[in-house]
Amino acid sequence: MADIIKLLPDHVANQIAAGEVVQRPASVVKELLENAIDAGASTIKLIVKDAGKTLIQIIDDGKGMSDTDARMSFERHATSKITTADDLFNLNTKGFRGEALASIAAVAHVELKTRPEGAEVGTRIEIEGSKINAQEVCATPKGTSLSVKNLFFNIPARRNFLKSNSVELRHVIDEFQRVSLAHPDIAFAMYHNEGELFQLPQGNLKQRIVNIFGGKTNEKLVPVQEETDILTINGFVVKPEFSKKTRGEQFFFVNDRFIKSAYLNHAVTAAFDGLLPERARASYFLYLKVDPSTIDINIHPTKTEIKFDDEHALYAMLRSTIKHSLGQFSIAPVLDFNRDSELDTPYDYKNKGIVTPKIEVDRTFNPFENVAPPKRGAQRPEFEKPSAAGWENMYEGMESQATAVSTMTFEKEVSTPDMFESGLNGTMQNISTSPSKDESSTYQLNNKYIVSTIKSGMVIIDQHRAHQRVLYEEFLRNITVKESVSQQLLFPLTLAYSTTELALIEELKAGLENTGFIFGTISGDILEINGIPTSITESQVPVVIDQLLSDLENEVPDSGFSQTDTLAKSMAKSLAVKGGVSLDNMSREHLVNSLFACKEPSISPTNRKTFVTMTSEDLERKFK
Numbered sequence: 001m002a003d004i005i006k007l008l009p010d011h012v013a014n015q016i017a018a019g020e021v022v023q024r025p026a027s028v029v030k031e032l033l034e035n036a037i038d039a040g041a042s043t044i045k046l047i048v049k050d051a052g053k054t055l056i057q058i059i060d061d062g063k064g065m066s067d068t069d070a071r072m073s074f075e076r077h078a079t080s081k082i083t084t085a086d087d088l089f090n091l092n093t094k095g096f097r098g099e100a101l102a103s104i105a106a107v108a109h110v111e112l113k114t115r116p117e118g119a120e121v122g123t124r125i126e127i128e129g130s131k132i133n134a135q136e137v138c139a140t141p142k143g144t145s146l147s148v149k150n151l152f153f154n155i156p157a158r159r160n161f162l163k164s165n166s167v168e169l170r171h172v173i174d175e176f177q178r179v180s181l182a183h184p185d186i187a188f189a190m191y192h193n194e195g196e197l198f199q200l201p202q203g204n205l206k207q208r209i210v211n212i213f214g215g216k217t218n219e220k221l222v223p224v225q226e227e228t229d230i231l232t233i234n235g236f237v238v239k240p241e242f243s244k245k246t247r248g249e250q251f252f253f254v255n256d257r258f259i260k261s262a263y264l265n266h267a268v269t270a271a272f273d274g275l276l277p278e279r280a281r282a283s284y285f286l287y288l289k290v291d292p293s294t295i296d297i298n299i300h301p302t303k304t305e306i307k308f309d310d311e312h313a314l315y316a317m318l319r320s321t322i323k324h325s326l327g328q329f330s331i332a333p334v335l336d337f338n339r340d341s342e343l344d345t346p347y348d349y350k351n352k353g354i355v356t357p358k359i360e361v362d363r364t365f366n367p368f369e370n371v372a373p374p375k376r377g378a379q380r381p382e383f384e385k386p387s388a389a390g391w392e393n394m395y396e397g398m399e400s401q402a403t404a405v406s407t408m409t410f411e412k413e414v415s416t417p418d419m420f421e422s423g424l425n426g427t428m429q430n431i432s433t434s435p436s437k438d439e440s441s442t443y444q445l446n447n448k449y450i451v452s453t454i455k456s457g458m459v460i461i462d463q464h465r466a467h468q469r470v471l472y473e474e475f476l477r478n479i480t481v482k483e484s485v486s487q488q489l490l491f492p493l494t495l496a497y498s499t500t501e502l503a504l505i506e507e508l509k510a511g512l513e514n515t516g517f518i519f520g521t522i523s524g525d526i527l528e529i530n531g532i533p534t535s536i537t538e539s540q541v542p543v544v545i546d547q548l549l550s551d552l553e554n555e556v557p558d559s560g561f562s563q564t565d566t567l568a569k570s571m572a573k574s575l576a577v578k579g580g581v582s583l584d585n586m587s588r589e590h591l592v593n594s595l596f597a598c599k600e601p602s603i604s605p606t607n608r609k610t611f612v613t614m615t616s617e618d619l620e621r622k623f624k
């Protein structure tokens with residue numbers, strides 16, 4: 001039999017290796033930033049176009065490369081950082097595999113310009129899909145500039161697999177933050193599509209954190225410090241009252257390398273035990289220094305996981321150090337942990353009977369005006385009719401076209417147009433034409449399910465999922481048809497976000513505006529909102545935006561991603577009525593009718609069943 005085993009040609013081997021090293025633009029950013037740091041740079045500039053899909057360029061003022069080294073750097077397993085296997089256990093550099101440049105050059109158009117200190121001229125190399133197109137002398141400042149264009153130009157499948165720009169940009173920013181947080185002594189800058197996202201001068205750790213996450217961060221930080229034989233801990237935790245429900249900034253660095261560790265995260269969470277509101281996550285920036293010989297960073301190709309020799313000891317130390325810091329800054333006694341922002345939503349029917357004194361600001365009040373203020377277009381019904389508490393409010397602006405398709409016939413025909421009578425001006429529904437309370441055709445079970453009769457038997461609806469479906473279709477329609485209605489705010493709402501978050505919001509602006517948001521200026525880390533969709537209240541805005549940011553972050557690859565879709569899903573998720581909320585007859589009817597007016601009433605936006613039916617036959621069988 002003829003021999004059939006051959007060595008793969010280099011460019012094929014490189015492309016395969018690239019699969020491991022380069023998953024998305026953010027991986028390129030990470031590798032190049034780390035190379036610049038290893039080269040001893042004191043200033044590093046990152047330029048990104050279209051979230052890195054078109055261009056990623058990194059300019060450093062590090063030690064540069066000689067003519068020969070420049071050519072060598074693109075070879076696989078070519079590195080200046082280790083020479084023997086022993087070096088692996090005493091790593092002081094970020095890189096050591098010698099794979100990054102070879103892999104990147106295999107899947108993109110790369111241009112390298114580099115000049116070492118003292119050399120008169122530099123070297124320029126152009127390489128595409130592992131093929132060198134040019135190598136020549138050039139004039140260039142000391143240091144290295146590497147640009148990576150058209151990532152995955154030769155692997156369309158991978159290019160298509162990339163997510164929307166907002167998601168890819170989020171990943172790029174994540175890498176940029178991780179690297180720049182690990183090196184406050186290096187100045188960093190980042191630009192996206194000509195706009196400046198970050199300008200981080202050299203400074204100390206606290207200044208770096210504040211520069212990245214905004215001026216307000218300063219007062220939120222509690223310092224953490226501990227030194228033992230096996231470990232030094234440095235850094236900050238965020239005061240528990242500033243922790244976020246859906247997302248938090250969680251950064252662990254071990255020997256200046258960002259790592260992820262569920263185990264150590266647990267240690268921090270344990271230290272916060274009893275201090276965090278329910279479901280909130282602790283935020284922290286923690287820097288651990290250990291002897292390099294006691295860790296193995298080699299267990300994962302993208303190197304964010306790490307193996308420690310003595311994890312248990314680290315866990316215990318970390319927990320007690322943070323507990324101590326929190327105690328020392330007497331965080332605990334001043335907090336009121338029972339307060340839950342969900343109490344601010346109009347869905348809290350549990351408190352219905354109790355009238356809590358509340359300061360209501362009448363935004364239309366004008367002391368110089370004698371006549372009664374005219375009704376403003378977007379006045380919310382709860383001012384007029386406290387008992388309705390805003391449930392119908394969710395349907396303001398929803399056109400009655402929604403009643404068009406109804407696949408299910410209800411036993412008792414309710415005249416659906418009445419259900420939507422609450423128009424834009426917030427007029428109350430005409431109770432007399434709605435079904436009266438005692439001839440109810442729906443029933444609520446465990447404050448979670450709505451039971452209703454249908455011709456063939458009965459239907460049991462999950463109220464939360466059903467409402468998600470209704471809102472989802474409504475938002476989707478608004479975003480695509482651009483017919484949403486806004487309520488103008490007399491006083492703009494100002495919310496503080498980090499630069500990253502603002503960049504993401506910027507990407508989503510058009511979509512958000514179509515749902516009814518009206519944005520004002522962004523200055524520094526403050527976002528101004530001048531108008532909001534009629535379907536939400538001011539107090540829900542931060543919740544909606546937070547949820548949205550976190551959904552984009554956790555976007556799952558196989559869900560047929562589209563930004564519009566995520567936006568609609570996310571808003572529906574945060575605004576849908578939760579389980580545990582009691583709904584009055586009218587709200588129940590309303591929900592049932594709206595659900596069956598949906599295009600796809602049977603599943604929630606996340607593909608879960610919204611209702612189950614039980615036919616008379618099913619029942620008869622059960623009674624046999």
Ligand code: ADP
Pocket residue numbers: 031035036039060062063064065073074078079080081094095096097098099100101102143144
């Ligand atoms: P590694 O970082 O694992 O050594 P890379 O493929 O990332 O592998 O880089 C290969 C080599 O190219 C490095 O070892 C280094 O000598 C050189 N190099 C890469 N980037 C730079 C840079 N920005 N400045 C100076 N030298 C660099």
Ligand code: MG
Pocket residue numbers: 031034035094095096098100101
């Ligand atoms: Mg490297």
